[in-house]
Amino acid sequence: MSYQALYRVWRPQRFSDVVGQGLVVTTLKNAIITNQISHAYLFAGPRGTGKTSAAKIFAKAINCHHQTDGEPCNECPTCQAITAGQLGDVIEIDAASNNGVEEIRDIRDKAKYAPTQADYKVYIIDEVHMLSTGAFNALLKTLEEPPANVIFILATTEPHKIPLTILSRVQRFDFHRISAQDAFERMKFILDQKDLAYDEQALWVIANAAEGGMRDALSILxxxxxxxxxxxxxKDALLVTGSVTKQLLKQYFLQVAQGDSAQALATMTEVLGQGKDGQRFIEDLISFIRDILLYQESPDLLTLAATGLAAADFEELSQAATAQVLYTMIDTLNEIQEEMRFTTHPDVYLEVLTVRLSQQRPASSAAGAAPAEIAQLQAQIAELQKQVQSLLNRPAQPAAPVNQPTARPATKKPGGRSGEFRLNVEQVYQVLDHATKADLANLRELWGDALSLLSPAQHSLLNLAKPVAASPAGVVVAYDNDFLLAKAAGGDLATTLGQALQQVSGTARQVAFVPSGKWPTIRQEFLTSRGYYDQAGKAAAPKAPTPPADPLIAQAQQLFGADGIKIEDN
Incomplete structure (x- = not known):
């Protein structure tokens, strides 16, 4: 016989084999024992959690004449025929491909006939939410007035798509995601039965990667x-699942927690260089930070064997950042993960993520301060308090009247603080006054060479930026991301980029930053201010043409008209 997948070979054949669904199993067994069997059931829950398997076990148990405590014997001809899918009275239907009215009418007509081999005729309709509106209406009458000895078991992963009229006529059982512990125990049992060698840490990696689906866990295994x-x-489990080793995650976390973005970018590059998936990297990092939070709250909440790290590792990690910083990190990870779903350049978002995580450590640096530094700060605070107290104890002196100047609003240089950006319009206009398409095309050809001269951290700040205008002495760079724009304008990136452009082009250039969303407005306002457009945005009336100095040009204009002549300098 050809090889069969593990999830098919080890499919549950008894209620006791169903993993992680104790409440559902107990209720179904008690219904069989007390003979309180309903005519319609709905099994709802995520994929791979045992819905269809439980439906087949239930069909065997109610038709088995040798069942014990609600469990089928799996040895009688009826049980064996149902297991093999050869009993005509147990019908499995895939609603994804049989979702029309005609198919459901056919079921309704055949349901009227009594079972031929078993006590109950059982219809198992998988993915029932895929039925059309007409098909649901055709099924509704049968569920409302079911024939004797006919049972419907509806299975779905999306119960919210099922009409309320159907839901009100069935008993609903919710199947929950299977915990990593239960998946680990089941895989360990299977490998022990097969007498195969395994590393328990590899099983934990697979159990976590399965995300609550037992079938997914067995497929990965x-x-x-x-x-x-x-x-x-x-190492094999890590390669197959695309997960990241705990030691690399620990190294990356400590680097961002300490604000070392350059080293963290290098670690992230190493992770991606091993072929790891970006989405999986973020999921592993969220789970990693969640474990640190649990350890900070109470070490007993964490199963160290499932994490792949020792208690000493968690002691070091829990001291690296406060709980508030960890909450902020998780929020940032969730935000970047959502944005990565729609991009073809995940590495760019991971670089942005690394820089942002490195900035989120307001309390961690103070928490890790040396005792001597804390004592020095406390002494300075005490001295300042003494000075304030001495000033308060002095007798009040009459203040001489002075003419106070009118307060002027404070001006701030563009990009003065991280997180804020002020547009320098004059600097942009200086570039636009002499900008040409030829200069822009030439600069775009040299752009990649210039970026290669920057550090990894500076390079990552320019991944979502592009030049939109250029002159022989300047360039306007537009940013799609406001956070990166503020970071670029707040540092010395403009100077460093100008120097890099000078190296590759031989000409010094002044760099001006603008938001991409405001660039069309800035360009329109510039053209209006220079007389190319009027205030309404329409092209300004052309100025009276001056007679050409070249007689040849004048003759050509007389022959073809001024509009038909284009003069180019070679």
Whole structure:
């Protein structure tokens, strides 16, 4: 016989084999024992959590004449026929491909006939939410007045799509995601039965990667066993799942927690260089920070064996950042993960993520201060308090009247503080006064060479920026991301970029930054201020043409008209 996947070979055949659904299993077994069997059930829950398997076990149990405590015997002809899918009275239907009115009418007509081999005729309709509106209406009458000895079991991953008229006529059972602990125990049991060597840490990696689906866990395990020649090691599980090693995650976290964005970018490049998936990297990092939070709250909340780290590692990690910083990190990770769903350049967002995480450490640096530094700060505070107290104890002196000048609003240089950006319009106009398309095309050809001269941190700040105008002595760079724009304008990136452009082009250039969203307005206002357009945005009336100095040009204009002549300097 050809090879069968693990999830098919080890599919539950008894209620006791169903993993992680204790409440559902107990209720169904008690219904069978007390003979309180309903005519319609709805099994709802995520994929791979045992809905269809439980439906087939239930069909066997109610038709088995040798069942014990609600469990089928799996040995009688009826049980074996249902297991093999060969009993005509247990019908499995895929609603994804049989979702029309005619198919449901056919079921309704055949349901009227009594079962031929079993006690109950059981219809298992998988992915029932895929039925059309007409099909649901056709099924409704049958559920409302079901024939004797006919049971419907509806299975779905999206119960919110099922009409309320259907939901009110069925008993609903919600299947929950399977915990990593339960998935780990099930995989360990299967590998012990198959007598295969394995690393328990590899099983934990697979259990976490399955995200609550037992079928997904067994599929990943099957793939990992094929890759590792039936000897499961940790490195094989990491490669198959695309997960990141705990030591690399620890290294990356400590670097961003300490504000070392350059080293963190290098670590992230190493992670991606190993072929790891960007989305998986963020998911692993969220789970990693969640473990640190739990350890900070109470070490007993965490199962160290499932994390792959020792208690000493968590002691170091929990001291690196406060809980508030960890909350902010998780929010940032969720935000970047959502944005990455729609991009073809995930590495850019991961670089932005690394820079942002490195900035989120207001309390961690103070928490890690040396005792001597804390004592020095406390002494300075005490001295300042004494000075304030001495000033308060002095007798009040009459103040001489002075003419106070009118307060002027404070001016701030563009990009003065991280997180804020002030547009320098005059600087942009200086570039636009002498800008040409030829200069812009030439600069775009040299743009990649200039960026290669920058540091990784500076390079990452320019990944979502592009030149939009250029002159022989300047360039206007537009940013799609406001956060990166503020970071670029607040540092010395403009100077460094100008120097890099001078190296590749031989000409010194002044760099001006603008937001991409405001660039069309800035360009329009410039053209209006220089007389190219009127205030309404329409092209200004052309000035009276001056007679050309070249007689040849004058003759050509007389022959073809001034509008038909284009003069170019070679």
């Amino acid at each position: 099957d793939q990992a066993l094929s890759f590792s020649d039936n000897q499961l090691a940790l």
